[in-house]
Amino acid sequence: QVQLVESGGGLVQAGGSLRLSCAASGRTFAPYNMGWFRQVPGKEREFVAVVSWSGGSIDYADSVRGRFTISKNVKNTVYLQMNSLKPEDTAVYYCAFDTSALVSRRADQYDYWGRGTQVTVSS
Secondary structure, rough: OEEEEEOEEEEEEEEOOOOEEEEEEEEEOOEEEEEEEEEOOOOOEEEEEEEEEOOEEEEEEEOEEOEEEEEOOOOEEEEEEEEEOOOOOOOEEEEEEEOOOOOOOOOHHHHEEHHHHEEEOOO
């Protein structure tokens, strides 16, 4: 089992920044990947970014590339630095853990999920 605890959400004005954190605990044995997804009511969960356990593989959704940065420390905490935020970035952001060797954008590939943290960007 893996437990994920997110933090760092909140309310920010358009153009502002937020940093999300997700701490993983439990059976965090390599290889694994940690990703961020987001969801708004009535829509499917959307891929945002992913980083491999080594940090050697990173992928971003086109909608956030150049504005968001994913990173990971050696203690199994993943961060999502979100800059130049837009109102359309408003969503519940979920941290996810995937025990496979390859990074993926597919939500169904992830085995464990956090409870989510709300990010609201006002115009």
